[in-house]
Amino acid sequence: MISQAVRIALPLGDPNGIGPEIALKTAAAYAGRPDVFLTLFGPQVVLQQTAQCLGLTDLLAATPVVFTAAMPTGTFQPGRVCAEAGSAMISAASSAITATRRGDFDAVVAGPHHETAVHLAGIPFSGYPSLVASVCGQPEDSVFLLLVGGGLHIVHATLHESVQHALDRLTSELVVQAALAGMRAMQRLGMNAPTIGLFGINPHAGENGLFGDADERITKPAAERLRAVGLQVDGPIGADTLLAERRHDLYVAMLHDQGHIPIKLLSPKQASALSIGADVILSSVGHGSAMDIAGQCIADARAMINTVARLAAVPVPT
Structure with missing residues (x-):
């Protein structure tokens, strides 16, 4: 019997994307469970209007919420990419990371972001790993992305940048640190001595x-x-x-697409994206903010539901 619930902070991601919808659907999936305790982070109007669209107003009233910076009137427009949404995403995620560092939560599961919206807000950002590093006061290249799905665990030495920029800054030290961060994360996930497969940079490793x-x-x-x-x-x-051999527990990818393509092929829209290497574990989902269907209340929340289960080490809701 589980004696203590795992406490998860759940910021919405980009409020104009599908993040608010899948966050509320995830809260509904775990409602009443004794093993997981979810707290939502996001702007009040976004949560209230999304809950109304989904018919989950009673659930929202019964779910712990930390209301973060409000969006200016008229800027909550599902499907719209704008600076105000990017700023709201950063506010909610930063608040959740800070609260987790303080010990209020065990981990963060964040909704999908939209990088263009964040850049429109004038905020330096190259994905959740860089945000975790910034909030935790660490160098940006000390936090890495571990993508999980389809039976694979792949940590990335570089991430959201041009291939040329990634190649220019790849060093042995960066590869070593990515592998070590991946190994520690695997241990935290319950695998004490993972075997590691190191990808080459060039075809046939040169x-x-x-x-x-x-x-x-x-x-x-x-x-x-x-x-x-x-x-x-x-x-x-x-x-x-x-x-092709599939005989390693953890793989180390040198470039974004090396790691993302196989996992998204094997686990479309159901992968988890963990930011590792800091004293806070944050995981997002292995898909984007889906602006084309935002606000229609038809988004599939399975990736976020599965991500909560992976981090909490509990059964997936049926």
Whole structure:
């Protein structure tokens, strides 16, 4: 019998996207459960109007809520990308992260953001990992994304940036830190000694320099350093070969698409995206804010429902 509920802070994500809808649907899925305690973070008008659309006003009244910065009148418009929505997303997520650092919650599960909206607000942002790092007072490149879904766990050394920029800043140290953060996260998820598959940067991990020297300079030294501290590491090996074998617990991707494509192929709209490497665990969902269907109350909340279950280590609601 579970003696204490896992406390989850649940900021809405972009209020003009599907985040408010899937957050309320997730709260409904866990309502009355003794093992999970959810608290919503977001603007009051957004939650109230979304609850009315979904017929969940009674649920909202019974659910703990932290109302965050209000959106200016007329800017809550589902489907619209705007600075006010980006600012509201940052406010809610930052409040949830801060409360979790304070010990009020065990983890954060955040709704999907819209990066353009945040940039319109003039806020530096390259995804939830960078926000977690900022709120926790850490360097941006000390927090990484671990994508989970389809039976795969893939941590990313680089994330939302051009391929050229990612290649310019990839170092052995960055790869090592991503792998170590991924290993610690796997341990927190219950796997004490995960096996690690390290993706190469170039096809065939460079074919011993035939396809460029990036792997000779970066991934091979990183693998040697990781093995030297006792980790079970294979690679660098081409991502296609490693994934075809499916024999590792954790994979380390060098670039965004290396890690995102296989998981989204195997687990469409149901993956979890964990920000790891800080003293706060935050997970979002492996899909976007779906502006094309926002406000229609038809969004599928399974990714967020599954994400809560993964972080809380509890059964998924039926």
